Amino acid sequence: MSDSILVVNAGSSSIKFKLFRIVDRDLTPALSGGMSGIGSTPALKVRDGRGSVLADRRFEAGEVPDASAAQHHLADWLLHHLGDAAIVAVGHRVVHGGPTFTEPVRVDDAVLRTLETFIPLAPLHQLGNLDPIRVLRERRPDLPQVACFDTAFHRGHPELSDRFALPRFLYDEGVRRYGFHGLSYEYVAGRLREIDPEVASGRVVIAHLGSGASLCALADGRSQDTTMSFTALDGLPMGTRSGALDPGAVLHLIEHKGMSPAEVGHMLYFESGLLGLSGISNDVRTLLASDRPEAAMAIDFFCRRVAQATAALAVTLGGLDAFVFTAGIGENAPEIRRRVIAALGLTGLILSNDANGSAVAPLDGPVRIDAPESRAPIWVVPTDEELMIARHTMRLLGRSASGTE
Known part of the structure; x- marks a missing residue:
C-alpha cells in the first residue's frame, strides 16, 4: 500500500x-x-x-x-x-x-x-x-x-476584532477572541478561490452551521472577524450551547439562583441553544418536522441570530460580496438557508428556490443557489476539515509518495 x-x-x-x-x-x-x-x-x-x-x-x-x-x-x-x-x-x-x-x-x-x-x-x-x-x-x-x-486561521485578526472591553492586562494574559472552526473556514475559502476567484478576493461571510455554529468574515480569503471568541460557547445559538449571552445573566444565576460555576457551565454547554429554546430537541431536522410552536420559535430564533450576526460582520468588512453556507445544517437544510436569506433582505441577497431546494448533501461539489436578481452570489460549499488537516500534515512533514523529504 x-x-x-x-x-x-x-x-x-x-x-x-x-x-x-x-x-x-x-x-x-x-x-x-x-x-x-x-x-x-x-x-x-x-x-x-x-x-x-x-x-x-x-x-x-x-x-x-x-x-x-x-x-x-x-x-x-x-x-x-x-x-x-x-x-x-x-x-x-x-x-x-x-x-x-x-x-x-x-x-x-x-x-x-x-x-x-x-x-x-x-x-x-x-x-x-x-x-x-x-x-x-x-x-x-x-x-x-x-x-x-481550529483557532489558527483567525490569528491574523486586527486587534479590534480580538479584543474584549476588559482591562488590557487580561488581553496580555490571553483573554481574547480566538475564534474556532478555522480548519473548515480555511478549506471553504480555498475551494471558493478555485470556483469563483473574483468573489473569493472580495468580502465574504461563511456560515459554518452545524451542531456547533459560527460565522466568519473574510477579506481576500483571510479571516477578519468571527462570531465565536474566547471559547466555543460564544456567538450563535447552537444545538445545546447558548451562544452570546449577557454576562449579567451568568452573574444572576450564580449570585441569586445559587448555581455553582460548574452547574452554570453545564447548562450553557449542554442544556441551552436549540434544545433549551425548544425543550424538544437539539436537532434541526426534528424541530423542522415538529408542529409545536416551541420548535418553530427555536428555528426562528436561530435563523434571526445568523442573519443579525451576518449583518454585523458585513459592517466589519464594509460590505458583502458573497455569502456561503457550509457544514451539516448549511449543506443539508434548504429551509434554514431560505429563512436566513429571507431575514437578510436588506442586503439584497435573493435565493433561487429551485437551486436551493435541490442543494442537499451529499453534494458532488459547490452549488450556487442565488437568483439572477441577487445582489451577490450565494454558495453552498461542502467542507472537508479532514482533507485540510491531511494537507497541513503532509506539508509540515515534507512528505512525498515515496516517503522521502
Missing part, C-alpha cells in the same frame, strides 16, 4: 478518522469511519474509498467508556488491516491553540504539555482531542503526529 496519512477528529462522544493515500503528493481518500456513542452505545463503522462497508461493530458501553478506549479500538483495527508501515504520519484536529500556536505543529512532550493548559478554554473538545495523541504516542512513539488548530 502507498504511504498514507491518518487524520483523527476526536470529540467528547465520537472519534472520526480518514485515511489518505499519498500518490505523487496528491491525497486520495482510502478509508473513513470512526467510533460513535462512546460511553453509551459504542459502534465502530469503517468504509473504503468507494463507500463499501469494511467494519460495522457494536460494543457494550463498558467496553468503550471514553475516548482513550475508543482510540485503542480504532488503532487495533487500523494496525490489523494496514500494518505499521503504511501510516507515515497522523494529523489531529485540536480545537484550541491558545495564544501560543498560530499554525500546525509537530507534537512533542513540550507541545502536549502546553496544549493541556488550554483544556479550560475548550472543556467540551480539548481533552478529547488530546486523548488520541497520547494513545498513539504510547503505541507508536516513532510515528510523527501533527496538531492542526
